[in-house]
Amino acid sequence: MAKGFDWSEDSPTQLKLGDTTTKLGFQLTLDGNNFDLTNVTGITVKVGDSSHKEVGELAVDLTKIETPEAGQFQLLFTGDVVKKLTTGEYDLEAWIIDANGTSIFPSDGFLQLSINPSIGSD
Structure with missing residues (x-):
């Protein structure tokens, strides 16, 4: 079973350092x-x-998933995780818990997130 984890249509694939409002x-x-x-x-x-060392993790609010059958969700990068990020590339995985246990997406590799510098950042 091939498990895919990708950006949804129209999602940004990068953030500026310190941005906590972009979904x-x-x-x-x-x-x-x-x-x-x-x-x-x-x-x-x-x-x-x-x-591949864990920087942090973010929990998804399941009540905000509008159409669960579409397999899509949104997330803001906030809290302690954002404070640990510097400019560069980061690997993402989605850990899904259901009655069968824990599934890790994607099956192979990682989804890449770019953190770009902002004015005044290092």
């Missing part, structure tokens, strides 16, 4: 079809550095 959109697929989120009990997006 990022994600798409989950299983064998090329939308992964239904209806029975999911938890979604966590883990953020890793270039060495």
Whole structure:
């Protein structure tokens, strides 16, 4: 079973350092079809550095998923995770919890997020 984790249509794929208001959109697929989120009990997006060491994680508010059958969700990068980010590339994984256990998306590799400098940033 091929698990896909990608940007949803029209989602930015990069943020400026310190931006906590831009929503990022994600798409989950299983064998090329939308992964239904209806029975999911938890979604966590883990953020890793270039060495694949975890920088932090962000929980998705399941009540804000409007069409779970589409396999899409949105997320703001806020809190402690944002404070740890510097400019550069980060790896993302989606950890999905349901009655079957924990599924990690994508099956292979990572989704890449770019953090760009902002004025006054290092």
